[in-house]
């Protein structure tokens with residue numbers, strides 16, 4: 001019997017009307033109904049630049065402080081206690097089955113984005129060895145993507161999550177372009193994909209490199225903000 005990948009409770013075989021109408025193979029949800037409501041989707045009231053949930057649709061103070069080329073980010077969920085607990089179990093405890101919790105929400109979010117090439121933010125060698133997977137590509141199912149970015153091997157061992165805001169903003173460019181990047185990026189609209197938008201520093205470093213690779217537009221999508 002199928003169990004919810006998040007809480008382990010048994011999943012009922014509930015078939016929705018939309019599934020019946022499609023006449024296709026039934027897609028079984030990986031997550032029970034209770035767990036589906038644990039995360040908080042970001043509403044239409046969000047910062048138009050970074051996607052942060054707020055009470056109006058003005059550019060937030062953090063975004064006003066960025067200079068240079070603006071980066072528009074869309075985010076799916078609020079980074080609250082439930083999302084933090086999810087990321088802790090998935091990323092830091094390395095529970096790879098939990099990727100299935102966000103696969104369907106990400107598929108729906110990607111369908112709303114306009115882009116030619118999807119570029120996930122890579123993980124560095126040390127993280128790869130410790131975790132064994134890239135948390136971002138784990139959420140992708142059949143969607144095509146390109147690893148146009150590489151992480152420099154000299155990147156410091158301290159993870160972004162262990163730094164305060166000021167230290168994060170000072171972070172040096174960690175990315176380089178993959179050898180075939182120009183052929184993938186030239187004149188294309190690129191969507192960067194990452195797990196959490198915190199200060200936006202990582203995504204802006206990535207966007208800078210993608211523009212150097214010849215992209216005509218760069219936007220980003222994160223699972224949480």
Ligand SMILES: [Zn+2]
Pocket residue numbers: 004005006007008009031032033034035036
């Ligand atoms: Zn559950």
Ligand SMILES: [Zn+2]
Pocket residue numbers: 047048049050051052059060061062063
């Ligand atoms: Zn903002």
